[in-house]
Amino acid sequence: MDRYKRQKARMVETQLAARGIKDPRVLKAMTTVPRHLFVDEGLIDQAYNDNPLPIGEHQTISQPYIVALMTQALELKGRERILEIGTGSGYQAAILAGLVDRVFSVERIASLATRARKILDQLNCYNVAIRVGDGSFGWKEEAPFDGIVTTAAAPAIPQYLLEQLVPGGKLIIPVGGRDIQDLIKITRNSADINDIKKESLCGCRFVSLIGKSGWSE
Ligand code: SAH
Numbered sequence: 001m002d003r004y005k006r007q008k009a010r011m012v013e014t015q016l017a018a019r020g021i022k023d024p025r026v027l028k029a030m031t032t033v034p035r036h037l038f039v040d041e042g043l044i045d046q047a048y049n050d051n052p053l054p055i056g057e058h059q060t061i062s063q064p065y066i067v068a069l070m071t072q073a074l075e076l077k078g079r080e081r082i083l084e085i086g087t088g089s090g091y092q093a094a095i096l097a098g099l100v101d102r103v104f105s106v107e108r109i110a111s112l113a114t115r116a117r118k119i120l121d122q123l124n125c126y127n128v129a130i131r132v133g134d135g136s137f138g139w140k141e142e143a144p145f146d147g148i149v150t151t152a153a154a155p156a157i158p159q160y161l162l163e164q165l166v167p168g169g170k171l172i173i174p175v176g177g178r179d180i181q182d183l184i185k186i187t188r189n190s191a192d193i194n195d196i197k198k199e200s201l202c203g204c205r206f207v208s209l210i211g212k213s214g215w216s217e
Contacts (some may be wrong), residue, residue, distance in 0.1 A: 004036050007048040011035075011064055015050050021068045025076065029098045030068055035061075037119055038089040057109050059207055061089040062151060066183070066204060070149050070172045073185045073201060076100055080146035083164065085135030085209070090116025090128075092151055097125040104128075104142050106135035108210060136213030138164040145169060153181045153206035158213035162186070162193045174206040178215065181206060 012031050021027060036047035038061055043053050052060040062070075070092070074082065080100040084093055087107035093116065096103045103125075107113040110132045120128050131139060136158050138148070143164035150161070150173040161171055165188040174181035183201040208215045 004034060004048070008035065011048040011050075015065050016068045019065060021065070021072055023072045023076075025078075025099055026068055026072045026095075029071070029095045030064065032098060033091070033094045033123070035064065035091060037122070038091040038094070038116075055089045055112065057112055059088050059109070059112060061091050062206070067092050067095060069183070069201060070151070071095055071099070073172045074147040074149065074170055076147070081142070083139055083142070083145040083148045083161075084151065085138075085148070085161070086151035086207075087113055087116045087130055088151060090120050090130075092149065093128045093130075094120060094123055094125050096149075097123075097128050100127075100146075102127050102129070104139050104145070105130050106133055106139060108132065108134055134211035136160060136209060136211040140164065148172070150174070150209065151206065152209035152214065153178070153204075154209045154214050156213070157184070157186060159193070160213065162188060162196070167191055172201075174204050178208055179205065 036044050039047045039053050052063050055061050076099045081102045082100050084105040087105040093105045113130050113132045138160045144166045146169050148161050148171045153174040167190050169188050171186040175184050183204045185199045187197040189195040
């Protein structure tokens, strides 16, 4: 146990703080959530390494730095309702769970959603709701959201997601080609969904969003 605690502390210091992750609440969440529970047993020794790892079904758990960067970009204060597209391992959802009021996460692959649910229950993350389906449509019944984080890459900004943001809400999403993308932060300024501010955070490489606003399989 101590070994993971040390590895986690080193990850936060060398991969996150040293690269400009400043939000103390995000750093604390990354220090608290046991990332090694979200990776396959055979990869447990690599859980705190500076890279994504396979989680089965040709999907990955994102690099810790990218998880921290996306979370920080949401500018969370504690009372938000956040939508995540792409539950995957459940790690990003667990980080959000400790930082906001409610997390809604959509995953298209049922086996990944089931596995994530089990780990999140083990960690008492009962404020995370998971649904299986195409997240390109968002989660209309639970909208609007204060922030949306999409952890799979889209060819363009999905309109359904912009529509489900409150004015002032933020959408963090990798946009670009199938192999390489730009991580974009979009702030919806007002009731008009065309009234947005767009900032590029960094280059990135995510697995593809498959569905209505993404690619076909
Ligand atoms: N946030 C995850 C990273 C998952 S990788 C984590 O912390 O581990 C991206 C995930 O998006 C994959 O599990 C993939 O199955 C899922 N995905 C791809 N297209 C999707 C869609 N249209 N709707 C919901 N999930 C999708």
